[in-house]
Amino acid sequence: MERVFSGAQPTGNLHLGNYLGAIRNWVALQKQYDCIFCVVDMHAITVWQDPKELRSNIRELAASMIASGIDPEKHVLFNQSQVSAHAELAWIFNCVARIGWMNRMTQFKEKAGKHRENASLGLYAYPSLMAADILAYKATHVPVGEDQKQHLELARDIALKFNNDYGVEDFFPQPEPLILGPATRVMSLRDGAKKMSKSDASDMARINMTDDADTLSKKIRKAKTDPEPLPSEAASLEGRPEAKNLITIYAALTDSTVDAVLAEHGGTQFSGFKQALTDVVVEKLAPITEEMARLKADPAYIDSALAKGAERANAIAQPILREVKEIVGFLNS
Template sequence: MRVVSGIQPTGDLHLGNLLGAILRWVRMQDEAQCLFFLADLHALTVDVDPGQLAKSVREMAAALIASGIDPAKSILFRQSAIPAHAELAWILQGTARMGWLNRMTQWKDKAGKNKEGASVGLFTYPVLQAADILLYQATHVPVGEDQKQHIELTRDIAIKFNTDFDVELFVPPEPFIGGGTAARVMSLRDGGAKMSKTDPSDMSRINLIDDDDMIAQKIRKAKTDPEPLPDDPALLEGRPEAKNLVGIYGAVTGDSVEQVLARFADQGFGSFKPALAEALIALLKPIRSRLDELRSDTAELDRILADGAARASALGAPTLASAYTAVGLGR
């Protein structure tokens, strides 16, 4: 089993990233061979600050390692360090079809009403994403609900390429369900919206770099309702902010929603919020401390990423060579 996943190096990691993906990646390391990459080529599909991009790559690498990604267990690398990603993506653009890409819901969402003004890269980035996966013969890809369509597209591309060129080169990947349950973390200001680094309000999210006082302040000011917590999870329906905070507490402590409610039933948020803040501080304090150490040693971060790139490149080179041969390009 080989797992591949990437994350764009844009902005600071927040609690939603940590509970929704990163800690699941950490657990995956003991279940499969894992390749994790900083998707800096994908970052070019929208306006980018060139001076900030390299810094953001290092920052994201530091955050992943601080959160528990072990470069000795997994392969951690910068996407652009391996030209094979872009080369294979171009070959696969001859296989992918306009109709497939037109149906991608994320393209519709991100381009909005300004499709003519969106970059070509934003339209075709699912093909690069397919190359990211197929280059390494990944058998599984961890995905959330919003990414299942991309795995289906990757499978379609793999199968069509194999059929068109009468080869058995690419492995159609499966969604990876290991690594435990990923929490769906919502905004602290709106229980109906995902926690996001693009939200203009910093109070809507807990950043990994927030200090203890800031974490406590953000939880104290998080939107709630006046009702006490129930003893039945079904009674949280229709109470999105309460449901979100209970879910965060459970994800941080490892308790089920039922266990959280059994502990706090009939109590108000005046009692629950301090307990939640305490649990968050206990989780994030060592991560923040390790992050500070890594940030101060850019040479070590660069070494880790270079080592990961060398290992990933060795894994991907045979696949790229075979793809060139299959389409009739001499190498």
């Protein structure tokens, strides 16, 4: 059975990049795979989180996933901390993974920066927990962005070493990456060379999933462009990152291609194209934003949906964890 596992951190300020780069693709995967979607709140606390904000962000992320089309009845949606198998398997994987492997993880170096000695041990061991997230369910496929490919490779290495160390060939699968969609990297509206980010100082740099129609219109109207009209061929977008970004967003939201968008809009000025883009963004995002607001106003429903998902996740993970403990040599009651 082919099974997809994917997760996102509940760190607030969900934006268009999160939607186009991840959540929308997850919705499409539901048609092909048995899917497990996780709000990875344990990953979130590798850096300090205000507890009240964390609870709110967990609910907001779950609401955005459901509003976008994730079906918590047909598939599994839960928050990570409700399933203990993640933490238990992560410790076992900590004892399988090598320090040298962890030292090669570029994301830790980027996040820790010059303050490596002050970073949490959790941040350093983050990839081991990610491996546990995936392998606790023996997932066969994982949607990943470019910044997570190295972590998935580590998960594959851990799975292989566990199988070899304990002589259990093929116990853990080698999960395959799924890199999906035409807009896996959505860039800032203020700087086409920078990825759209929830941490950007300027709110004008991103399209938030909670923005109303007027705010969306204003942000697109003020998005940075260049004085040249839109080209007719994709090759002419080289060296024009802001233009490329807006065209890519349009293509992704309309399930089209950059070439098709340019065939339709090539030669027009950005003022006209921005209005067309605004219409598309409002059409696609407004229903999601409205449904998110409705769901967020009913936290009891969100909590119940996550708890039911956790029960189903536990039903899958616990038998696998029990086998792992038996293989390792632990005494199981």
